[in-house]
Amino acid sequence: MEFNKILVINVNEEQLSPSHWVIIDTISKKRTHLAKDSNKIVENLNDTDCLLVGFGVKIDKNTIDNTPNLKYIGMFGTGYGNIDINYAKSKKIVVCNVPNYSTESVAELVFAVILEQLRELETAKKQTRNGNYSEDGFLPTEIKNKKFGILGLGNIGKRVAELALCFGADVGYWSRNRKIDIESKGIKYENADDLILKSDFLTLHLSHTNDTENFLNKDRIQKIKKGAIVINTSPMELVDIDALEIRLKSEDITFILDHSDEMTKENLERLSKYPNCIIYPPIGCITKEAGINKQEIFVENIENFLQGAPTNKVN
Amino acid sequence: MEFNKILVINVNEEQLSPSHWVIIDTISKKRTHLAKDSNKIVENLNDTDCLLVGFGVKIDKNTIDNTPNLKYIGMFGTGYGNIDINYAKSKKIVVCNVPNYSTESVAELVFAVILEQLRELETAKKQTRNGNYSEDGFLPTEIKNKKFGILGLGNIGKRVAELALCFGADVGYWSRNRKIDIESKGIKYENADDLILKSDFLTLHLSHTNDTENFLNKDRIQKIKKGAIVINTSPMELVDIDALEIRLKSEDITFILDHSDEMTKENLERLSKYPNCIIYPPIGCITKEAGINKQEIFVENIENFLQGAPTNKVN
Incomplete structure (x- = not known):
């Protein structure tokens, strides 16, 4: 199983290793990146079935409604307070986060x-x-x-x-x-x-x-x-x-x-x-080791979802 | 048992608590203090049977020979490299240090x-x-x-x-x-x-x-x-x-x-x-707790020697 289109919002290229991006490209037909600006999200949502989101991105009822084929939201981090996980659940959208990496x-x-x-x-x-x-x-x-x-x-x-x-x-x-x-x-x-x-x-x-x-x-x-x-x-x-x-x-x-x-x-x-x-400064979570853990858990979550056994599901 | 005269060299008043000085006074008829300058030691040694020495004080063969009644040398610290412990032993002088306080x-x-x-x-x-x-x-x-x-x-x-x-x-x-x-x-x-x-x-x-x-x-x-x-x-x-x-x-x-x-x-x-x-700076050994341990072990060593059961004897 693979995604049709993965939309990545506010996860920068350098936040994942090249080999992790290769995996993401392997499991999707298309990949598009957006910066944090949520006004722009609407333009790209029709064919998107996977959203990968970084810190501060708001995924509300409106965004979910505008993404009719959405199946999976992957949070690149622990906190998912900006994602309406209950509304996502009502639409059978799985939301996974990255806990305990740091x-x-x-x-x-x-x-x-x-x-x-x-x-x-x-x-x-x-x-x-x-x-x-x-x-x-x-x-x-x-x-x-x-x-x-x-x-x-x-x-x-x-x-x-x-x-x-x-x-x-x-x-x-x-x-x-x-x-x-x-x-x-x-x-x-x-x-x-x-x-x-x-x-x-x-x-x-x-x-x-x-x-x-x-x-x-x-x-x-x-x-x-x-x-x-x-x-x-x-x-x-x-x-x-x-x-x-x-x-x-x-x-x-x-x-x-x-x-x-x-x-x-x-x-x-x-x-x-x-x-x-x-x-x-917020240096608590940013050791090299924590960074590696975070990337690995994030990408494994996506792979596990596609294999029908989602990990770190929060809804 | 008590000492006749305790000579304290290079252990300052503030390095021991008042209650510890009271103990030292209780177990000796007289107490005299000298600064580190070892030239001055000779003047005071005839009636001295206990030497309490701080960091950097040299107690060599000559000093020991000039202290005919010496029974005990108490080192206020761990290192006793400046004390001729073997010569002291040959004269039946007990040398004790303060290990493991820090x-x-x-x-x-x-x-x-x-x-x-x-x-x-x-x-x-x-x-x-x-x-x-x-x-x-x-x-x-x-x-x-x-x-x-x-x-x-x-x-x-x-x-x-x-x-x-x-x-x-x-x-x-x-x-x-x-x-x-x-x-x-x-x-x-x-x-x-x-x-x-x-x-x-x-x-x-x-x-x-x-x-x-x-x-x-x-x-x-x-x-x-x-x-x-x-x-x-x-x-x-x-x-x-x-x-x-x-x-x-x-x-x-x-x-x-x-x-x-x-x-x-x-x-x-x-x-x-x-x-x-x-x-x-040499801040490794100087926590408040280490300071208390050091004082207690130092004074206990003296008391234990007088009671015939010396502790932390190094010779």
Whole structure:
């Protein structure tokens, strides 16, 4: 089985390897590319039976209605919030995404940014570059024996929990569902508010849904332990930015974020003013290894759909 | 039992907590402090039966001969290379040191500096501070599945090996003696030269002895895998600096050091010229927790000696 026409929207040539593009060409008669601009989509949809879409592309009821032969939507990424998956399902269109490609990439980043902060590596490097080789003034602490709270225990949260346990931390988690398998390793299930109150390191690994929007609300942000390091590699929609700003002003927590692409420049600039808010570009998911995983899962999803055994179906 | 007179050389008041000084005063009739200058030692030695010495203090045959009532030398640190422990033994003088106080502190630093380097955190922070929030140009790699070579498997090397295993690396070690217990965890014993040739991360955890001086010699430095990150938190006497400089010029390895106090400023400045040589101040051993361990072990050693059961005796 093959597709008649694959329309690729907002997945650039360099985001897939040449060999992956060859596979895509093998399984379709035609392939057309569009940039993100969704106004242009209408022109090309009549003979399209497969849509491959990148970040930020909106596939709504209207687009689906304008694509009468559509059978498959492949999301090049994990988040599919811009795709009307229920309407697609009602039209028997399969939607697949790419989950878990960056588990290790994000988990390693969490420890990278914590340890960088604890050991003041930026200051240390700058100082030796200026010819001062002394350790005077540095008084770091360790991860070992500290309270390490994880909010959200999906694949990434779970991997972070395992690593925190290796570092000898006292690891607690909160998640919508308890994960008994991980509790047997010595990771404790705790009330989210208790974790926020007690944790020296607090890291968010929740996905952004209506339920989790502003999860770290004003009340919870005020409860964060003095001196804590809070890490958010998840969407900043989980955090009430106004309340965070107030807490940052008190200078008694450090907030580290690997910002999500959705975050407005205005909000980034607002938080940038605080030396105790450390902003990284969205480098959490972009290791070379994560990139390879992402491509492979994306293309395998398409092949598996054609073979009648779709993988990573979300609707 | 108590000491008649404790002479403290080069251990500053602030290096021990007030409560530890109280203990030391309880177990001695008198206490005198001297700075590091060993010329002054002679004046005070006749009634001294306990020497407590800090970093860099030389206790040679002559000093021992001039201290006729000496019973105990307590080293405030791990390295006792400046103390003639054999001559002390011949005079029935017990020498004790403080080992293993900083195992976790050093092991966490090793992962801090590796991850900082892999994720280019300094560049990333600088960029967002300048208003550029893009991930363009970053292409990090992961620790997972990389070859992780550990040279020297004492307490620190062992802990680094355990953590590398948690991160999912392919961990190999070389040590003078094989450690079968750790091999059962999946850490492989390998020839030092093979490890040097194959490792993506290579970390040195050997102590400095006549045997290990210039352990990373010209031949071995030339063999380091292209693209490898080499970490040395051990004394730089393990490394042939001339040969390292030549290899750094080829710009195909990164060398990260947490310099030892023994390293000359001249050598530090020499290596500072290379952007692929990252020099940290000696921040490996100085976490708050390591400092507390060090004080406790040091004072317990003295108490245990007086109770007839010396601990951490090195002669």
